[in-house]
Amino acid sequence: MSLQIDLIKAKSLKESIYTAILSIILAIITILVMITIFNFYNLTLNMDNLIEYGVRDILSNPENIAGMLYWTTPLIFSGLAVAIAFKAGLFNIGGQGQMMIGGLFSAIWAAEIIPKSGINFMNTKIFLIPTTILIGFIAGGIWGMIPGYLKAHRGAHEVIVTIMMNLLAINVATYLIGSNSYSPFLDKTSKDAHSQTDKISPEAQLQPLFPEVSSRLNISLFLGVVLIILIYILITKTNFGYKMRAVGLNSIAAESAGIDTKKITTLTMALSGGIAGLGGTFMVMGTYPFRYQIGMEGTLGFDGIAVSLIAQNSPFGILIAALFFGFLSQSAYNIDIKTEDVPPDLLYILQALVIIFAATPLISKKIISQLVYTKNFLKKKWNQASDPTEEKQ
């Protein structure tokens, strides 16, 4: 797990930013090379359309901006989940499963349990919205805590266990809403073939902030930003964050100093899972059709790993990385519906390339050191060149 150690080590801010920007630039260069090769083989690709619908349209059309922010929101949560686990030296790749479970149980809470309980005062905005969020957090948290507990007390590697928990999450969802015969929470009245819960109570639905622009943008984006700030404070300013970092950087030293590493490991994984769970919850609460559908989260949980990787686990970096990924997703979506000359898969390739370059810090490190060297060399030359002229004067 040397990658893991490498990622949580203290890096200068400059270095992280350079690495992130460089990996994006390198990815773009690579994709341009690819496009050139495609064109060479007459698989023509309309560059004008790519720029028009892939970039310009996204940044100028409010609807597309809203779309980009819509994709950004769950990525903030799944990215933060990965980043906070990394701080404690844990590699949570179970964001996907935690997101599913968070979304599923908050949907069950807001669509089945509360509306069908018949207790009216509970079916109000002021009660339902906070509790639904809480249920998502707790459900995801438990899903994350199990690998954390097993890691701390039984030494099971969290990567293996979180992968298993992802599969388990799918099966739990299938059991609860997948079958016509035995699933208790399947919406049997609906005509479409989705495995889905009932529509959640209107009281639990988050209203769009700018209904005239987009129905998909709601308060959850801002809650995500607030969460970023809270996590930043947690990591840098609090006792818990201090212990978390100590465990992440050197768990043996932390234990020798009396930090309860087992507790910290379990709690961090729970927190991480809870944050990922929130991502799923807000997808259910804020997006049409306001239900949990199996597969609705796509690969957003896994994409959180990439977001965190590019952000180098810095909370504020996650905002930027999530925006970038949101941009790519919306761009691919926009290209898909508006033009036929450009394959939207290109954007997904770009996304993957960015991840590859960010995951191999050696490449960017080498380039950075080469650039610094060249800069110094040129400076020297420049000074040498300018010195004689000064003497002449």
Added chain:
Amino acid sequence: MNEGNQAINNKKVILSLNNISKFFSKTIALDDVSINIHEGEILAILGENGAGKSTLMKILCGLFKPDTGSISINSKWFNQGDEQDFVDIQFANPRESMKCGIGMVYQHFQLVNTLSVKDNITLGIEQTYRYTPLINAKETTRLVKELGDMYGLPISPNSIVEDLPVGLKQRVEILKQLYRNANLLILDEPTAVLTPTEVEELFKTMRKLRDAGKSIIFISHKLYEPMEIADRIIVIRKGKVVGETSPSQTNESLLAEMVIGKKILQQLDRKKMEKGQSILKLKDIYVKDQDDKEFVLNNINMEVFENQILGVAGVQGNGQTELVESIIGIRRLSSGEIKFTNIKNDVIDISELSIVERLNQGIGYIPEDRNSKGIILDFRLNENVWLAFHSQDLSLTKELNKLTDENIQDQDSDGVANPDNKILKLVINLKQKIILPFHLMHRLTQTIINNYDVRTPSDDTIIKNLSGGNQQKVLLGREFIKNPRLIIASQPTRGVDVGVMEKVHLELINRRNEGSCIILVSSDLDEILKLSDYIVVLYEGKIVGQGSIDELSTNDISQLMTGGKILEVTI
């Protein structure tokens, strides 16, 4: 080349380092160093930590490139041709230097523990059946055996390295280099991990190798070893060669002056003190290893008192780590009890408490391995200091504030007021539980920096940027400043130079005189003898001997350390 020297030694120069300099960003690691190495001699290189010894050796074995200067070698000697002339050479990597016949034996063995001796020795240059990649085990065994016999270093080729004692592991390392046709062996602090008997064995080996015509560079920070073994001694200080001498021309104290550059401080004032009340009492301690199979501590009974330094002697890996860790609580006891007299003078059984609870009873812990157990290298200085305080009951904040130096000015005032309002009190308590007290961290760190002379740009420098000695000062400082009843110091001077070592010793003695009770674990027998009032010797997890410093002789202890037996080689 350098005829004068040649005449004195009547031996051929086989390798010379000419005016080597090496810079690391702004610091000079080596400054114009020139050294000649002759055929068939043992050359000792002495110097403090950070004097440049290891940088020089790394240049010699190809890990670093010198910034200026050159290395020239006798081409015949180093398998580079038949003519006896000097060639300048640059080693791009360790492989190239190995090809030239330079073999480095590192302090930390580069062996694969689970493989057999012969596999380790031939690793990379295996004997195979002709035209196949299949390893010829018979031939390998024969070759390794032959090699051992040739140099008088018998070893059994088929035993697994893991099972060998340290002395034999080192022998495997040496044979590995000889197998690769090394003509110049570099031994980097080879005696650090050995018992006195094993050191004797090593010296015998070195003499045999010298007589067989090999040259050896021997690096050490113990002064008496070069006096015993070396033909020539070169002293390096602050990257410069400050002198060259031979054992017949010098003595230990002269050598020490050369190494440090000034006279050593007077002997420690270890005045005799009556032991006070009992602080820690271990009774019938049994501890099992991590796999829960064998006992690593067997029936340990010991007692430590106020005003006493208890030295735990023993060869590394004989239960010292386990002993310390079971007192701290990192390891659980299988049976037995630990009675501890805490700060409030209550005698309590701490064997069931957690690590934090034990530390909070008044134990200061200096772990043996600073980098992996003591500090967190990527943490700031103040964060590292806080490691010793994070668990303190925070109503003690005022007490902690008192511990700090009064000269350090308050930067802000989040020191606790004494509010009457209960709710306000609760809020303040809660705040202290949740928020890191940066202000207090700053004060504690500044106090340690002032009191222990830590050289650092500021108190929030990341600690890996400090030198090892300064890191150790921080570690000691943070444990001492807690004013603990019991200090467990495990290898407190490992990897620090002579200057810092003296300071650490002085501080430990001071603590003892002020009434603390100290358990000192060290693999350096000299350190134990210098500081302890009472000594216990551990061997294979048992206490095989104990007594006050006057009752035990050095000889007794070193006999006990090896289980009362002289180490013998079995084939």
